[in-house]
Amino acid sequence: MISRRDFLQATVAASAIYGASGVGNWSKLAAQQALTQDDLLQFDTFGNITLVHVTDIHGQLKPVYFREPEINLGVGAVNGLPPHVTGADFLKMFNIAPGTPEAYALTYPDFAALAKSYGRMGGLDRVATILNAIRADRPDALLLDGGDTWHGSYTCLKTGAQDMVNVMNALKPDAMTSHWEFTLGVDRVNEIVEGLDFPFLGANIFDAEWDEPAYEPYKMFERGGAKVAVIGQAFPYLPIANPKYMFPGLSFGVREERMNEVVQEVRDAGAELVVVLSHNGFDVDRKMAAQVPGIDVILTGHTHDALPEPVMVGGTMLIASGSNGKFVTRLDLDVQNGQLMGFRHKLIPVFSDVIAPDKQVAALIDEQRAPYEAELSEVLGHTDSLLYRRGNFNGTWDDLICNALIDEREADIAMSPGFRWGPSLLPGDAITREDLFNATSMSYPAAYRSEMTGETIHVILEDVADNLFNPDPYYQQGGDMVRVGGMGYHIDVSKPQGSRITNMTLLKTGEAIDRAKSYVVSGWASVNEGTEGPAIWDVVESYVKRMGTVSIDPNKSVKVTGA
Amino acid sequence: MELTRRGAIALGAGVAATLALPIRAVASVDDAIAAFTGGADMADAGITLTSPEIAENGNTVPVSVDAPGAVSVMLLASGNPTPAVCTFNFGPLAASQSASTRIRLAGTQDVVAIAKMADGSFARASNTVKVTIGGCGG
Numbered sequence: 001m002i003s004r005r006d007f008l009q010a011t012v013a014a015s016a017i018y019g020a021s022g023v024g025n026w027s028k029l030a031a032q033q034a035l036t037q038d039d040l041l042q043f044d045t046f047g048n049i050t051l052v053h054v055t056d057i058h059g060q061l062k063p064v065y066f067r068e069p070e071i072n073l074g075v076g077a078v079n080g081l082p083p084h085v086t087g088a089d090f091l092k093m094f095n096i097a098p099g100t101p102e103a104y105a106l107t108y109p110d111f112a113a114l115a116k117s118y119g120r121m122g123g124l125d126r127v128a129t130i131l132n133a134i135r136a137d138r139p140d141a142l143l144l145d146g147g148d149t150w151h152g153s154y155t156c157l158k159t160g161a162q163d164m165v166n167v168m169n170a171l172k173p174d175a176m177t178s179h180w181e182f183t184l185g186v187d188r189v190n191e192i193v194e195g196l197d198f199p200f201l202g203a204n205i206f207d208a209e210w211d212e213p214a215y216e217p218y219k220m221f222e223r224g225g226a227k228v229a230v231i232g233q234a235f236p237y238l239p240i241a242n243p244k245y246m247f248p249g250l251s252f253g254v255r256e257e258r259m260n261e262v263v264q265e266v267r268d269a270g271a272e273l274v275v276v277l278s279h280n281g282f283d284v285d286r287k288m289a290a291q292v293p294g295i296d297v298i299l300t301g302h303t304h305d306a307l308p309e310p311v312m313v314g315g316t317m318l319i320a321s322g323s324n325g326k327f328v329t330r331l332d333l334d335v336q337n338g339q340l341m342g343f344r345h346k347l348i349p350v351f352s353d354v355i356a357p358d359k360q361v362a363a364l365i366d367e368q369r370a371p372y373e374a375e376l377s378e379v380l381g382h383t384d385s386l387l388y389r390r391g392n393f394n395g396t397w398d399d400l401i402c403n404a405l406i407d408e409r410e411a412d413i414a415m416s417p418g419f420r421w422g423p424s425l426l427p428g429d430a431i432t433r434e435d436l437f438n439a440t441s442m443s444y445p446a447a448y449r450s451e452m453t454g455e456t457i458h459v460i461l462e463d464v465a466d467n468l469f470n471p472d473p474y475y476q477q478g479g480d481m482v483r484v485g486g487m488g489y490h491i492d493v494s495k496p497q498g499s500r501i502t503n504m505t506l507l508k509t510g511e512a513i514d515r516a517k518s519y520v521v522s523g524w525a526s527v528n529e530g531t532e533g534p535a536i537w538d539v540v541e542s543y544v545k546r547m548g549t550v551s552i553d554p555n556k557s558v559k560v561t562g563a
Numbered sequence: 564m565e566l567t568r569r570g571a572i573a574l575g576a577g578v579a580a581t582l583a584l585p586i587r588a589v590a591s592v593d594d595a596i597a598a599f600t601g602g603a604d605m606a607d608a609g610i611t612l613t614s615p616e617i618a619e620n621g622n623t624v625p626v627s628v629d630a631p632g633a634v635s636v637m638l639l640a641s642g643n644p645t646p647a648v649c650t651f652n653f654g655p656l657a658a659s660q661s662a663s664t665r666i667r668l669a670g671t672q673d674v675v676a677i678a679k680m681a682d683g684s685f686a687r688a689s690n691t692v693k694v695t696i697g698g699c700g701g
Contacts, residue, residue, distance in 0.1 A: 211625065239619040240695060251625075253615045463696045474616045475693055497671075 035101055037355050041133045046344040047334030048224025049273065050138040054127065055146025055301035056323035056421070058180070059153035059164055059441070061365045063120035063352030064423035066324045067111045067388035068306065073563045074283070075493055076471030083282050083305035083320060094308050105326065105349040106306055112386045112426050118351060122325030124167050125357035125365055126350050130328050131171055132358060138332075140223055142174045144230060146301030146321070147279045150192070151180035152421050154437035155372050160188055163368035165196075170361055173198050175219050179235035179242075179279045179302060183443045186247040201232020201277060203262045208251035217262050226273055226335040229266035233259065233278040235302055237477045241467075243444050245529045254284060254474050256291055263294040272338040275299065281478035282320060289313035296340050297331065302478045304390065304420045308347045317343065324423055326350055376434040381544035383431055384551035388424040389439065392468065393481050393491075393560065396552040397422055397439050401536065402485025403552075404543035405522040409449045409533075412506060413457065413487045415523035418464065418480030431544055436537050440524075445535040447524045454513040457521065458501060461489065466497035487513065487557070494562030507557060592641045592675065599637045599650075599677055600685045609686035610636070610678040618668060621694035627663030630678035630686065636662065637679075642672025670694050 074084030085093050090107050097103065104114035105121060134141050149168060150161030161184055168176075175198055181189055193200040193215075203217035218231040236254045238247070263274055274296050278285050281302040289298055295316045306322030310331075321329040328348045334341040369376065389395040398416040405414035422439040425431065452460075460482065467477040481491075490503040504513035513519070524536040544550060610630040618624045628636050628651070638648040651662040666674070671693045678686045 208619075237617060240617055244619065251619055253617075253619070257613060460696065466693075467695065470693075472616075475691075477617075 035351065035354055037129075040348060040351065040354060041130060043134075043137070043330060043332070043346055044344070045137045046332035047342060049226060049228060049333045049335055050134060050141035051275065051297065051299070051329075051331040051333065052131065052134055052141050052143045053146065053299045053319055053321045053329040053331065054143070054325070054327075055279075055299070055321050056148040056304055057122075057124070057145075057152075057164075057325050058148055058323065058421040059151055059156035059161075060122055060324045060423065060438070061124050061153070061155070061163065061167055061368065063123035063126065063350075064324055064326075064438070065115050065120055065426060066122070066326055067386070067390060067424040068106060068108050069390040069392070070108045071392045071560070072305075072390075073392055073469070073493055073560075075469045075563075078283055078286065078473070079563070082307050082311055083303065096308075101349065101351065102308070105351075106308065111388070111424070115424075115426055119353040121352055122350050123352045123357060123365075124171065124325060125359075125362035126352055126355040127325060127328055128171055128358035128361035129355050130348055130350065134330055141330075142221060142223065142228070142230070143171060144275070144277045144299055145173045145176035146277055146299055147176055147178040147234065148180045148301065148323075148421070149176065150184060151442070152438065153441055154376055154434050155369055157437065157441045157443070158372060159368070160184060161192065165192055166368060167361065167364055169197065170364055174221065175199050175201050175230050175232065175277060177201050177232035177234050177277050177279050177301075179238060182238055182247045182250070183242050184246075185443070186250065189247070199232075201230065202234035203231050204236060204252055204255040204258055205234050206251045206253075206255075208249050211251070214250055218266055220266065220269065220271065224335065226338075227270045228273045228275065228335075229269070229271035230275045230277055231259070231262050231266065233276055233280055235279040235281075235478070236284070241477050241479065241527070243527045243529065246443065254280070254288070256288060256474075259288060259292050263292060267294055273297070273333065273335045273340060278302075281473075281476065282318070283473035283476060284478070285318055286311070286313055287473045289316035289318060297333075299329075306347060310343070310345055315340075319345070321347065323421065376432065378433045379430045380433060380436060380541050381431050381547060382549045383425055383429055384427055384549055386424065386427055387429075387431075387439075387552070389422040390420060391480065392418075393558045394483050394555045396555075397424075398483035399485065399552045399555055400544075400550055401440070401524075401540055402483060403550075404540045405447060405524070406486050408539045408543050409447060409522040410520070411449060411486070411522035412508070412519040413452075413521045414485035415460075415521060416483040416485070417523075417525045418468070418482050419525075420478075420480060431550070433537075433541070436540055436544070440537045440540065442525060444525055444527070444531070445537065446526065446531045447522060447533040447536045447539045448526055448531050449520065449522045449533060451518040452521045453518050454504065454515040457487070457513065457519065458504060458515065461501045461504075462497055465491060465493070465500045469493045469500065470497070481558075484557070488559075489557070490559040490561070492562040493560065500562075503559070505557075592639055592646045595637070595639060595647055596675075596677060599679070603683075603685050605677060605685040605687035607687065609633075609680065610676055610688045612674065612676040612688035612690050614674050614690045614692050616691075617693040617695055621668045621670070623665045624668050624674075624692060625663065625665050626674055627661065628676045628678070628688075629659070629661040630676075630680075631660055632680050633660040633678040633686075634681050635679045636660070637677045638664070638666070639675040639677075640666055640668055640672060641675055643667075643669045668692055668694050
């Protein structure tokens with residue numbers, strides 16, 4: 001585990017040239033209990049270029065609760081490095097007092113209690129207010145969207161993401177990249193892209209047959225007298241982690257050599273600042289920053305990490321702006337004669353009760369939701385427990401989904417994918433249809449029911465574990481571990497693939513899983529074409545309605561070692 | 564170019580073909596390398612092997628090699644039942660010593676490329692290509 005001092009040295013060494021981050025401000029203000037919109041937006045405009053970064057909004061037009069992870073392990077060289085620091089360790093590393101608004105925004109401890117004090121976060125109407133303030137200071141600030149925007153809610157699903165497209169267009173982004181966008185199907189993506197006023201970038205998206213670029217790789221901007229190149233990097237493992245039949249003919253991949261070429265190309269074309277708008281995931285970006293020379297800033301995405309300070313890798317600055325609209329990053333840069341001379345950074349927390357909604361965007365959001373309001377607000381049941389998803393091994397939302405799958409589909413074992421999206425609900429909250437879709441909405445929702453041998457279940461768990469815990473970040477896919485209901489196991493994250501998972505136990509009998517025996521397994525979101533079963537939201541709705549009020553027992557069925 | 568992969572396909576197609584196959588094609592990876600290099604040392608630099616970290620489709624994995632100054636490059640899929648994929652030979656008039664192909668991988672394994680240089684020296688590159696069942700990226 002790296003100490004706070006080591007981390008500060010890493011940033012301070014670079015800060016000798018650069019500058020500092022704005023996190024200290026809201027810490028102090030929080031202590032004074034006087035958080036206002038002006039305080040949150042306060043920023044002394046710096047240098048000649050402003051970047052604004054949002055990412056992984058996952059269809060959340062309205063403010064939400066979103067609990068950050070308790071367990072977020074890093075393996076190999078990144079063990080204990082941000083973002084693989086949580087809870088009290090995170091607060092200590094970034095010098096944040098427990099119980100403060102920033103502790104609530106960035107970490108999990110006392111989440112339910114703090115959520116009652118500090119309220120929901122996000123809402124694109126609040127994001128609009130922040131953008132207006134930034135543009136008042138710096139009218140030509142670049143708004144860059146890291147993707148996972150056109151996915152994740154009931155209205156997004158019902159409108160083919162038109163709700164998100166309409167509202168994001170009102171915010172006027174300058175570029176975006178992508179991941180879940182492609183689960184709309186490539187035809188719908190292309191239809192939307194044709195109508196955008198800004199480029200949809202992906203240097204690593206290729207035509208699989210001809211092995212040639214399929215989307216624009218980068219866009220050059222002129223800002224503050226300097227040429228700025230923004231290179232897009234889509235999620236590298238789309239055809240593996242999501243159903244490839246939805247975007248046949250496209251190939252992705254990390255393609256480090258391609259990034260090298262494109263950085264060289266934009267430098268040759270006179271770029272004085274090179275920004276990568278990335279959906280790689282933080283650890284992949286950290287490796288890419290070390291491997292590919294010439295990148296000044298990587299705006300990271302995909303892994304949903306929120307960090308109050310940039311992480312420096314050599315001369316490259318990595319920015320992590322969280323998810324679900326909780327944060328907006330403002331990064332002011334001073335670029336002179338082709339050199340990055342300094343920066344000022346602020347991770348702006350979007351406290352929805354502190355930041356006033358922009359009226360126009362609020363009305364636009366209401367317009368998108370109006371046709372669906374009755375379905376959205378229908379109460380399906382209540383929860384006695386905090387429902388959240390993030391964490392490497394389990395979350396109560398997925399425990400609920402697994403319980404529903406076992407019960408409704410009469411299965412021995414349930415599996416729920418390790419997605420990182422899906423906001424939280426507080427104990428005592430109603431579970432509305434909107435809430436259910438925030439946790440399950442997608443274009444391949446079939447809840448399958450099939451027989452698998454103990455051997456097959458083991459192979460699946462080992463495969464997913466390696467996607468998360470392979471010590472080489474380029475082999476990581478950025479999701480969390482598949483959540484398992486009805487079965488416990490031990491995992492040693494330090495072991496190689498094939499020997500991490502042991503002690504698989506069927507919880508209802510307490511017996512060891514027999515490699516040769518068949519078990520009834522139910523799950524959802526299979527990437528295989530032709531998967532059959534009811535939609536996952538129908539399964540969970542039926543279960544929640546039947547239970548009336550759900551409560552989730554603490555999940556102690558996964559034993560973790562090796563971290 | 565001498566396509567031993569064709570031999571591999573023939574192996575699956577008929578029993579009689581096994582007898583006709585050169586020993587090399589069914590021997591272990593180490594033996595194949597030894598046969599190609601004559602046991603000479605191999606440098607780490609001088610050949611670039613490009614392959615995806617994780618295969619999008621294990622049945623057709625794009626692989627390319629670039630070895631300036633090479634006269635031939637041998638490509639091996641070390642974990643396949645028949646590791647030999649192909650050997651690219653470059654004549655004196657070849658403008659560049661690079662080639663690309665698509666190969667089938669039986670599972671996660673190292674793909675190995677060995678270049679024989681004009682001066683008789685050898686260079687080796689190796690990449691792990693994961694073949695995964697996928698499905699849980701979030």
